[in-house]
Amino acid sequence: MANPKFKAAAVQAAPAFIDLDASIDKTIALIDEAAAHGANLIAFPETFIPGYPWQIWLDSPAWAIGRGFVSRYFENSLSYDSPQAERLRAAVKKAGLTAVIGLSERDGGSLYIAQWMIGPDGETIAKRRKLRPTHCERTVYGEGDGSDLAVHDVAGIGRLGALCCWEHLQPLSKYAMYSQNEQVHVGAWPSFSLYDPFAPALGAEVNNAASRVYAVEGSCFVIAPCATVSPAMIEELCDAPNKHALLHAGGGFARIYGPDGASLAEPLPPDQEGLIYADIDLTAIGVAKAAADPAGHYSRPDVTRLLFNKKPQRRVESFALPVDAVESRSLGG
Numbered sequence: 152m153a154n155p156k157f158k159a160a161a162v163q164a165a166p167a168f169i170d171l172d173a174s175i176d177k178t179i180a181l182i183d184e185a186a187a188h189g190a191n192l193i194a195f196p197e198t199f200i201p202g203y204p205w206q207i208w209l210d211s212p213a214w215a216i217g218r219g220f221v222s223r224y225f226e227n228s229l230s231y232d233s234p235q236a237e238r239l240r241a242a243v244k245k246a247g248l249t250a251v252i253g254l255s256e257r258d259g260g261s262l263y264i265a266q267w268m269i270g271p272d273g274e275t276i277a278k279r280r281k282l283r284p285t286h287c288e289r290t291v292y293g294e295g296d297g298s299d300l301a302v303h304d305v306a307g308i309g310r311l312g313a314l315c316c317w318e319h320l321q322p323l324s325k326y327a328m329y330s331q332n333e334q335v336h337v338g339a340w341p342s343f344s345l346y347d348p349f350a351p352a353l354g355a356e357v358n359n360a361a362s363r364v365y366a367v368e369g370s371c372f373v374i375a376p377c378a379t380v381s382p383a384m385i386e387e388l389c390d391a392p393n394k395h396a397l398l399h400a401g402g403g404f405a406r407i408y409g410p411d412g413a414s415l416a417e418p419l420p421p422d423q424e425g426l427i428y429a430d431i432d433l434t435a436i437g438v439a440k441a442a443a444d445p446a447g448h449y450s451r452p453d454v455t456r457l458l459f460n461k462k463p464q465r466r467v468e469s470f471a472l473p474v475d476a477v478e479s480r481s482l483g484g
Contacts, residue, residue, distance in 0.1 A: 155307050156432045157191035159335070161374050161416070163405035164424040165381035166202030169220070171227040174200040175235045178252065179242040185426055186246035192308055193250050193426075194337040196378035196405075197315045198264055200254040201227040203341035203378065207287040209394050218390075224291070228257035231267075231278065244273030249305055251313050251337040253376070256280065261293045266313045266339060270305065277303050281315045282324060297461040300324055302331035309334035309433050316340055319361040327459050329369045330446035334433055336369065338362045340377040343421075344402025355404040355421075366408040370439035372415075372431050379403035379424060410439035 162181055167173035178200060185193040197203060206220045215221050229235060243250045249270055256265035256278075264281035280295030281288075302312040312333040318324055319338055328336070340362075343355040351357055359375065366373040382400045389395045401422035407415045407429040415429035443449045 155309060156430065157307060158189050158428055159372070159374050159407060159431050160185040160188070160190040160193045160426045160428050161376040161405040161407055162193065162195045162199065162426060163377055163379060163403040163419050164196075164199075165379045165384065166196075166199050168202040168381070168384045168387065169223050169227050171201050171229065171235055174202070174227070175238050178239065181426065182242050182246050182248070182250060186248050188426070188428060190426075190428060191248050192311075192335070192374065192431075193248060194313075194374040194376045195251065195253045195339065196376045197253045197339040197341040198255045199376075199378060200229050200252065202384070204255075204288075204291055205345065205380070205384070205388055205398055207290055208345055209388060209397055212290055224255070225257065225262060228255035228262050230257045239267075240269060240273040240275075243269040244271065247271045249276070249308055249311070251311075251339075251374075253315070253339045255292075262291055263295065264288065264292050264315055266315065266337065268303065268305075268311065268313065271307075276305060276311070277301060279313060282318060282321070285317045296464040297327075297459065298463040300327040300459070300461060302328060302333045311335045311337070313337040313339065316358075319358075319365055323457055325365060325368065326446065326457050327461075329371075330457070330459075332446075333369055333371050334436055335431065336365060336371050336373045338365060338373050338375045340375060340404075342378045342380050342402035343404050344380050344399050346397060347399065347402070355402075359404055359406055362406060363408050363412050363414075366410055367412045367439075368445055370410045370436055370444060372410060372433075372436075373406075373408040374429075375406045375408070377403050377405040379422060410436050 167177045206215045252267045254265050256263040266279050268276035270276050279299040282295045284292040302310050305311045312328050362373050362375040380400050380402050385400050403421050409415050416427040
């Protein structure tokens with residue numbers, strides 16, 4: 152692929168919390184805004200539709216059930232075969248850009264932390280699921296498989312991949328992505344306002360460092376959207392004084408990094424909604440990889456190698472007995 156130049160946008164905004172239709176409206180408005188500013192790629196935070204389930208970090212599962220969060224969150228998660236999903240496809244096509252949308256995917260009776268890549272023709276490039284939900288997230292979401300660690304050729308963008316949140320702390324998963332010559336990476340985050348300031352591992356400094364290191368390790372551009380927590384969300388979620396010490400409004404730290412680790416976009420204040428933009432020139436990747444290509448000339452496969460199973464895992468395998476076996480059983484054989 153020729154080395155394209157294009158403009159990327161990263162979203163920093165609060166979700167329309169646990170409201171699917173309002174989430175679609177807000178997502179489309181941000182897509183339209185990015186297109187109006189000449190963006191060819193827009194990246195959304197983790198589970199922007201219908202918002203990250205902060206309730207799982209604030210109290211017991213029984214409290215979340217009693218407050219209606221569990222049932223509401225399920226009902227307002229997105230099914231790919233829904234009218235709301237069709238609205239998103241149509242909006243991306245109208246805008247004529249590529250979108251990587253973070254969502255809570257509803258599939259049957261299960262939910263998944265998902266990222267949906269839609270091309271400028273409105274067609275799906277890829278659907279992926281977070282390989283392993285983090286800590287409390289496992290009370291809400293199922294998990295993906297090796298097929299979700301994939302990089303895709305996208306016209307006008309390059310080789311595009313995506314991960315969510317603490318997938319960026321999984322060295323082997325990252326290496327699986329680097330090995331596919333990823334050029335543009337969407338690293339989606341939900342907000343950095345939880346357990347602040349007494350849990351640095353959940354904060355902006357540590358996790359933006361993870362995005363930045365990903366850019367340098369992988370010699371790729373990293374688009375790192377990050378949601379904010381709105382005052383309205385705090386009012387709904389924090390029904391006791393102690394919970395205000397666990398979650399606060401703001402927490403938006405969207406960033407865009409180059410393959411040398413340089414910050415390419417002017418950041419917004421943590422409580423401000425909007426889009427940050429950067430001009431991407433893929434020729435910079437060749438310069439970075441000349442120094443260190445982690446899955447190429449800078450690797451030592453004689454010393455360390457990755458075993459990578461990228462086959463989709465099926466929970467149910469349908470099969471039929473051969474005709475001769477069926478006939479043999481019917482005859483008592």
